[in-house]
Amino acid sequence: MFGEKEKVSTETGGSYGEMESKLKKWQNYEKLAGVVRTTHPYSEWDLETLGSSTGLYLKDEVPLWVSDYEGYGVKSGDGREKFNVKDRSTFIFIEESSSEALALKVESLTREVSELRAMAASASRVRMEEKTIKHYSSKHKILLVGEGDFSFSLCLAKAFGSASNMVATSLDSRDTLTRNYSRALQNLLQLENLGCTILHEVNAHTMSQHPFLQHKLFDRIVFNFPHAGFVFREHHSFQIESHKRVVRGFLKSSREMVSEDGEIHVTHKTAYPFCEWRIEKIAEEVGLQLVKEVPFCIWEYEGYCNKKGSGDRCNDSFPVGLCSTFKFMNKDPPTDPQVYDFI
Incomplete structure (x- = not known):
């Protein structure tokens, strides 16, 4: 009892x-x-x-x-x-x-x-689990420059399962993008849902001074198929010089924004007349060194659809042919002392 x-x-x-x-x-x-x-x-x-x-x-x-x-x-x-x-x-x-x-x-x-x-x-462990696609990791702070319909950004975000580590930018305004590219709005909405920071009307030449980007560092800065727009035929010397100015301005600005061990990636056609751009030489002139050149295979980036980006057929894709991703790093840190923050 x-x-x-x-x-x-x-x-x-x-x-x-x-x-x-x-x-x-x-x-x-x-x-x-x-x-x-x-x-x-x-x-x-x-x-x-x-x-x-x-x-x-x-x-x-x-x-x-x-x-x-x-x-x-x-x-x-x-x-x-x-x-x-x-x-x-x-x-x-x-x-x-x-x-x-x-x-x-x-x-x-x-x-x-x-x-x-x-x-x-x-x-937290699940969130921190590293996911990769080619040269890019979910642990990298990634800046994407000159996006067309943002399909490359979305490709990376889907591979990572999140876009919280990414800032994707375009030269065009949001309204222009949605008019010019049939899937731009859909891609943008998906990226926003995945946590991507999206900036429009960002000039590759001056992006290091952009209010949001100023004093921020990135592990990867990516510009796929930079292009100055169609004025002359691609083999014309004036057209080539225009393209080179775009690349030079991008590399010079990126140099101030890349982390100590970070890389700047330019994906570019390597056949004539595009080889005449000589982007390795441009990079060296602005204080960068070529780390590696690797073949670019578009089918390895599921969902990515490259765009012409200029003219009446800006929404059309183009054959990439022979092309490479050029990986650059700083030879020396920028001499201008500034306070940098990671995103």
């Missing part, structure tokens, strides 16, 4: 109202006794809340096995019939204001906090 400091009930019949009345009555006994026990099967009654409303705290809930109590016959409320006691528990209550109840509450809260911290740490 239970000790003298325990108030015990094994009554199982009765209504919800009767149970509430019993708990209130037992709460008065509790000031003299140590424990109140009630055995019940109905989860809808929510005995824990009911006990709390009467000044009791649920200390424990343990399964009831009638076989443990030899000679105990479970009867219905009128005492005439036995009933099935399957899925039945004994609820053990103590006075809510007791030191034991307070200690149990602290223990419960501590356990919940630990579980939440574990969940947060697990979620």
Whole structure:
């Protein structure tokens, strides 16, 4: 039997109202006794809340096995019939204001906090899991320059599962983009949903002075197929010089924005007349060194659709043919002392 400091009930019949009345009555006994026990099967009654409303705290809930109590016959409320006691528990209550109840509450809260911290740490590990596509990693801070319909940015974002590490820019305004490129708006909305920072009307020559980009450093700065627009035919010397000015301005500005071990990537056709741009020489002139030249294969970037970007057929794609991604790094850090922050 239970000790003298325990108030015990094994009554199982009765209504919800009767149970509430019993708990209130037992709460008065509790000031003299140590424990109140009630055995019940109905989860809808929510005995824990009911006990709390009467000044009791649920200390424990343990399964009831009638076989443990030899000679105990479970009867219905009128005492005439036995009933099935399957899925039945004994609820053990103590006075809510007791030191034991307070200690149990602290223990419960501590356990919940630990579980939440574990969940947060697990979620953080998932977020921090590195994902890569070719030369780019989800751990890189990436700046994309001169985007057309933003399909290359979206390709990277989908590979990473997030675009929170990316800033994607275009020379055109948002309105111009949505007019010129059939999928621009759809791509932009997807990027925004993935957490990408999107900037429009950003000039590659002056981007290091852009209010948002100023004093920020990136691990990868990417410009795919830079182009000055169609004025002359591609092999014309004036057209080539125009293209070279675009590349020079981009590289010069990027040099101030790339991290110490970061890289500046230019993807460019290598067949004639595009080889006449001599971008390696331009890079050297602005203080960069070629780290590596690797073949560019457009099919390795699922969803990327390169665009002409100029003229009446700006939404058309073009054959990339032989082309490479040129990877540049700073020969020396920029001499102008500035305070830099990572995005």
